[in-house]
Amino acid sequence: MSTVATPARSRQDSGGMNVKIVNRVVIYGLLALFALFYLMPLFVMLVTSFKTMDEIQNGNMLSLPKAPTFDPWLKAWGETCVGLTCAGIKGYFWNSIKMVVPAVIISTLLGALNGYVLTKWRFRGHTLVFGLMLFACFIPFQSVLLPMATILGSLGRFGVTLQNAVGTSFGLGNPTLNLVFVHVVYGIGFTTLFFRNYYEAFPTELVKAAQVDGASFFQIFRRIMLPNSMPIFVVTVIYQFTNIWNDFLFASAYAGTGDAMPMTVALNNVVNTSTGVVEYNVNMAAAMIAALPTLLVYVLAGRYFVRGLMAGAVKG
Amino acid sequence: MAFLEIDGLRKRFGQVEILKGINLELEKGGFLVLVGPSGCGKSTLLNTIAGLETITSGEIRIDGRAVNDLHPSKRDIAMVFQSYALYPNMTVAGNISFGMEMRGVPADERQKAIDKVAKVLQIGHLLNRKPSQLSGGQRQRVAMGRALVRDPKLFLFDEPLSNLDAKLRVDMRIEIKRLHATTGTTIVYVTHDQIEAMTLATKIAVMRDGEVQQFGTPAEIYNNPANVFVADFMGSPAMNLIPATIGGNGGDLAVVLDREARQPISLPMANAPAGLSAFKGKPVIFGVRPEALTDPEGAERNASHIATADCHIEVVEPAGSDTFAVTNLGGKGVVARLRADANIQPGTNTPLAFNLTKAVFFDPATESRIR
Known part of the structure; x- marks a missing residue:
């Protein structure tokens, strides 16, 4: 709206118009500069991943590849060495997927349920409970490392006991399951915060109407709340997916070795594995592969990030 | 015995008493309007009848049955909300039939009931639309349709016209009155608009600060106000209250x-x-x-x-x-x-x-x- 009004105002005052143009140039110039600065590493990574080793060693870091090749990507995916095994990063990529998807889904659904209870089914002391959950958002990762390791250790031992007693450990002690557990516990604070704030503005009369219609607690949640939560769902999924996928600390602490190693740890090991010459192109390609899923989530989920979904629910 | 009876109803939020001993009764087919300024407790009273708020003491009986501890869906009531509260993710037909779906009514019966209500309210052409595609008056009709389809013992209206513009409000007021006359349902209606109260009601309860100031027919309330508050609140322009001596x-x-x-x-x-x-x-x-x-x-x-x-x-x-x-x-x-x-x-x-x-x-x- 303000852009519509601008020409009319600047026509009256040409001195003001010059100042305005200078302001615009300065603002956009600075923004472009910052954008350039920020995008430079990505550009270097991308061009390097398509170059041959010869070109990297002899050419300019910023120049475009003379003979673009997809080989470094294929090598990173299927052949490069992570520690002593040389089967590429594809296994670790799937490790991450297997860990991230359940962790995101469980933590998001639990956050939605918490938000629903904290706004529409208030109980005595609900502010205190919410305050404590909010507090969980501010606990630094490092401080929970050791206690969590103790708990996971106990769960693992309990898993062994179960294995001996009934023949299955129910996955207790499995590193992937451990990471899912850690990320769900750590993520609930954030997802609850998101959903509580969204549901706070959600019309309570809809819940009352559903109650009069005879819907139960979970029926209201599933039929009324969830279908109208798309925007906050997308926000939460993007946030949780990015965080959990990119996590290195928990991953290296609880699944830092062996077959369950997630992508981030594997990438670190690829770069640290030295077999003679450092293959920058392969490393860059591996890093790009590691970054792709989060990018994909933004692109796909962003489409559903529509505003005005609640239009027409209430008021005339 | 009256159809709806409210006996010594009290409602307390912590230390604050919102309803201070309400006694009301309404005959079958009656139209009770609860009217008063904001914060007088009229909406809380309606919510207690609906079962959306618990009560501290007293008793509410619908058709001779005490409903104090019954869930809203078991009280045989239907409610029209101020904001209409239409489910935005469902079509008009879905909104109207949601209650029946929850009660496990078979699909073909649901369809019959939807068609019947759509005919009464003339919303047949809107059944496949979402609430966001409706005008204010149409949403109002759908909200009433959702209540009508249940064929309940008691209708509850919570300021249903306050979101409409002045012209539409008058039209819908007449429509509600016509609906009441043709279906003969028992209605409890909350409003802060004394004209709505006068035109619609068979009985009016004027409320202030959680107490009923006067309960009677519109003519009684208008011609024989019990106190200065009722005299001042009902009627537009308001009654002249002149300091005088005898x-x-x-x-x-x-x-x-x-x-x-x-x-x-x-x-x-x-x-x-x-x-x-x-x-x-x-x-x-x-x-x-x-x-x-x-x-x-x-x-x-x-x-x-x-x-x-x-x-x-x-x-x-x-x-x-x-x-x-x-x-x-x-x-x-x-x-x-x-x-x-x-x-x-x-x-x-x-x-x-x-x-x-x-x-x-x-x-x-x-x-x-x-x-």
């Missing part, structure tokens, strides 16, 4: 009204209420509705007791159907309602006729009616 000789009483810089007016009272003689020589509040204070030619022909007095007209407001004139009596602006073509000029002195058969008196100390 004078007179011997057994004859008269109302004495002060005028600015002139002799006080003394209106002889032929049919004063019995309680008024105790106030002789004391101040009272003299209540007279604008339509009972008019030009002598426009005064009601069959009113038995009319007194005329010269008044200084300060402001004249022509409203089309009537002309309102403001004069000053007892230190307050007093509104008189005159014929549309009454020949009256601001700044002049004009005789006005007081219809004293319609006059009421209140005790200034307790604000309650002197009978």
Whole structure:
């Protein structure tokens, strides 16, 4: 709206118009500069991943590849060495997927349920409970490392006991399951915060109407709340997916070795594995592969990030 | 036995008592309007009837059955909310049939019920739309459809017209009245609009601060207000409440009204209420509705007791159907309602006729009616 009004105002005052143009140039110039600065590493990574080793060693870091090749990507995916095994990063990529998807889904659904209870089914002391959950958002990762390791250790031992007693450990002690557990516990604070704030503005009369219609607690949640939560769902999924996928600390602490190693740890090991010459192109390609899923989530989920979904629910 | 009975209902939020012992009853097919200013507890009362709020003490009975501890869906009620509360993710048909779906009604029966209600409310062409694609009036109809389809014992309306524009509000008001007349349902209706209350109700409960101030038919509420609050709240323009004193000789009483810089007016009272003689020589509040204070030619022909007095007209407001004139009596602006073509000029002195058969008196100390 303000852009519509601008020409009319600047026509009256040409001195003001010059100042305005200078302001615009300065603002956009600075923004472009910052954008350039920020995008430079990505550009270097991308061009390097398509170059041959010869070109990297002899050419300019910023120049475009003379003979673009997809080989470094294929090598990173299927052949490069992570520690002593040389089967590429594809296994670790799937490790991450297997860990991230359940962790995101469980933590998001639990956050939605918490938000629903904290706004529409208030109980005595609900502010205190919410305050404590909010507090969980501010606990630094490092401080929970050791206690969590103790708990996971106990769960693992309990898993062994179960294995001996009934023949299955129910996955207790499995590193992937451990990471899912850690990320769900750590993520609930954030997802609850998101959903509580969204549901706070959600019309309570809809819940009352559903109650009069005879819907139960979970029926209201599933039929009324969830279908109208798309925007906050997308926000939460993007946030949780990015965080959990990119996590290195928990991953290296609880699944830092062996077959369950997630992508981030594997990438670190690829770069640290030295077999003679450092293959920058392969490393860059591996890093790009590691970054792709989060990018994909933004692109796909962003489409559903529509505003005005609640239009027409209430008021005339 | 009445159809809806509310006995000694109390509701407390922590230390604050929201409803302070409500007693109401409504016959089958009646239309009860709860009216009062915001914060008087009328919506809370409706929510307790619906079961959306618990009560602290007392009892609510619908058709002879105590419903205090029943879930809203088990009370055989339907509710229309102020914001309509249509489920935005469902179509109109989905909204109307959601309750039946929850009760496990088979799909073909649901379809029949939807079609029937759609016909009554003329929303057949809207059934596949989402609420966001409807206008305010259409949403209102769908909300009523969702209530009607249940065929409940009791309808609850929570300020259903307050989100509509003035013209549509009048149309929907007539529609609700027609719906009530044709279906013969029992309705409890909350509003802060006294015109809605007067036009729709068979019984009105005027509420303030969690207490029922007066409970009666619209005519009783309008003509025989129990106290200053009810007199002031009901009617538009509001009743003139003029500070006055009771004078007179011997057994004859008269109302004495002060005028600015002139002799006080003394209106002889032929049919004063019995309680008024105790106030002789004391101040009272003299209540007279604008339509009972008019030009002598426009005064009601069959009113038995009319007194005329010269008044200084300060402001004249022509409203089309009537002309309102403001004069000053007892230190307050007093509104008189005159014929549309009454020949009256601001700044002049004009005789006005007081219809004293319609006059009421209140005790200034307790604000309650002197009978």
